[in-house]
Each structure stands twice: as structure tokens, then as C-alpha cells.
Amino acid sequence: xxxxxxxxxxxxxxxxxxxxxxxxxxxxxxxxxxxxxxxxxxxxxxxxxxxxxxxxxxxxxxxxxxxx
Numbered sequence: 332x333x334x335x336x337x338x339x340x341x342x343x344x345x346x347x348x349x350x351x352x353x354x355x356x357x358x359x360x361x362x363x364x365x366x367x368x369x370x371x372x373x374x375x376x377x378x379x380x381x382x383x384x385x386x387x388x389x390x391x392x393x394x395x396x397x398x399x
Contacts, residue, residue, distance in 0.1 A: 345376050351394050366390045
């Protein structure tokens with residue numbers, strides 16, 4: 332796994348996720364399950380896990396559709 336600092340798109344996604352879960356009182360595990368059926372998603376992104384572009388798009392789409 333690479334460092335998240337090496338991928339600005341993952342840094343941006345991580346910030347978007349943190350903003351999303353903080354405004355919804357959602358746990359990081361809960362977000363991962365909801366967004367990608369992966370309870371370790373947020374922790375793994377922080378650890379440098381690379382995501383496919385299709386996964387990034389899916390996560391962003393779900394967040395956008397859930398916005399009030």
C-alpha cells in the first residue's frame with residue numbers, strides 16, 4: 332500500500348468522507364458498510380489502500396444522493 336499523501340485524490344476523498352460522517356453522527360465502520368459493504372474502508376484508506384476509480388465514483392455518488 333502507498334501512503335495516502337502520495338495520492339491527492341484519496342486525500343480529497345478522505346476529507347469528504349470525514350465531513351460526511353461528522354455531519355451524520357455516523358461511525359467510520361458504519362460508513363464503510365453503507366458505502367462499500369466494507370467495515371474497514373475508512374481505516375484502510377488512511378493506511379494507504381488504493382481504490383479503483385469506479386469505487387471512488389460509487390462512494391461519492393452515494394454521499395451526494397444522501398445529502399439533505
